[in-house]
Amino acid sequence: MRDDEEDAMGMIERVDEVLHEGKAPALHGLVVVSGGRIVAERYGEGPDHRLGEPLGHVVFDRDTLHDVRSVSKSVVALLYGVALGRGLVPEPGEPLLPQFPEYRDLVDDPARAHLTVGHALTMTLGLDWNEDVPYTGPDNSEVAMELAPDRYRFILERPVVEEAGTRWRYCGGASALLGALIARGTGRPLEEYAATELFEPLGFPAYEWSKGDDGVAMAASGLRLRPVDLAALGRLVLDGGGDLVPAAWVRELGRPRVEIADGFWYGYQWYVSTGGRPWVEAIGNGGQRLLVSPEEDLVVAVTAGEYDEGQGSATAVLDAVLGR
Missing domain, CATH: 3.40.710.10 (DD-peptidase/beta-lactamase superfamily)
Incomplete structure (x- = not known):
């Protein structure tokens, strides 16, 4: 043997x-x-x-x-790399807020100007975010994000509590932003891009991606x-x-x-x-x-x-x- x-x-x-x-x-x-x-x-x-x-x-x-659950985040990172290799999403060093030009007030906020896509990839955004409490109510920031009328504004307008890049703070919102960048850059919903670029080529016979009330795939936790x-x-x-x-x-x-x-x-x-x-x-x-x-x-x-x-x-x- x-x-x-x-x-x-x-x-x-x-x-x-x-x-x-x-x-x-x-x-x-x-x-x-x-x-x-x-x-x-x-x-x-x-x-x-x-x-x-x-x-x-x-x-x-x-x-x-x-x-x-949050293994979804790591799959989103794989998808980000696929899109990045095709020039469809910004490089990690690119500024983050200008990727969401609809939030003009936040884009113009000098306290957020240093935020990059890389800070979202590493969960070092330096924003007020707390997932250390149970996922049963809005005291948990990810739950609050899903309850918010606009999840991306909710994430990006969180108070700045420290300089970005200095400390890891668990943040499902960071993954949601990456999912948005993939969807915007590819012109396709996250779950569809995942299906055609990863799941179907790998021969997966079945998969699901749970969605929020807004119909958007939950990038931080929704994959099955x-x-x-x-x-x-x-x-x-x-x-x-x-x-x-x-x-x-x-x-x-x-x-x-x-x-x-x-x-x-x-x-x-x-x-x-x-x-x-x-x-x-x-x-x-x-x-x-x-x-x-x-x-x-x-x-x-x-x-x-x-x-x-x-x-x-x-x-x-x-x-x-x-x-x-």
Whole structure:
């Protein structure tokens, strides 16, 4: 037996032990890709939601769509790179406010003149934004954004609380702005651009993108995919973008730009670990995870149902996969 086969068998045994012992009770889906092939695929069952809408008790299998929540942000970043490679959206260093000329008062505000597209990509806008409270009411800035009559004005007129580029502050509004730039630059709704430029070329049989009351796809959190297709997006990143996303952009996504914690950074809408086992990761509320480890030729996609409760089930499974 080859070493890679032994490693895969050991990983599968660890995963199954975690599941058997009930250490990941809210796991809905797991797909592990190593060496270019699926080496583990597991599905669970339990209550599920579509962005807060109860779906009842669901028995998951390969064909079940699942909210990926804020993993959507990282997919938007991939789409931004596709559009950027075609000259349809502004470079990261371009000023941000002039991309929204309809807000003349904000464009002319000298306190916002230094904002760039790159500040949105890295969530360092320096604006007043709080998603540290539950996603159940308007005290949460993303919820307030979705309730606002104009989501883009709501984001861009938030009070300036610090110089942009100095500190990472989790901000779904930043992702919404990127989604708007893609839609405006391509002349197509975000979900349509995603379908034709990523999902259909990769052979996804089904996908959804939840929309706000204004009919606009929720760039920060609305994507629904099968876990196996989520893993395919990770494989795309592992392969340097393949024929779909410019390789230079994929490298930029994973370059550590602003430190969140020791050894844990943010790139362009992707988290970056610079420790002993470097990887890039997309993370969503409730245990939605997509981890890509180029050095280990490994992709791990996880979906789970611990919405607004944490990442316990996803972390238990990831720990088993990684042997940590």
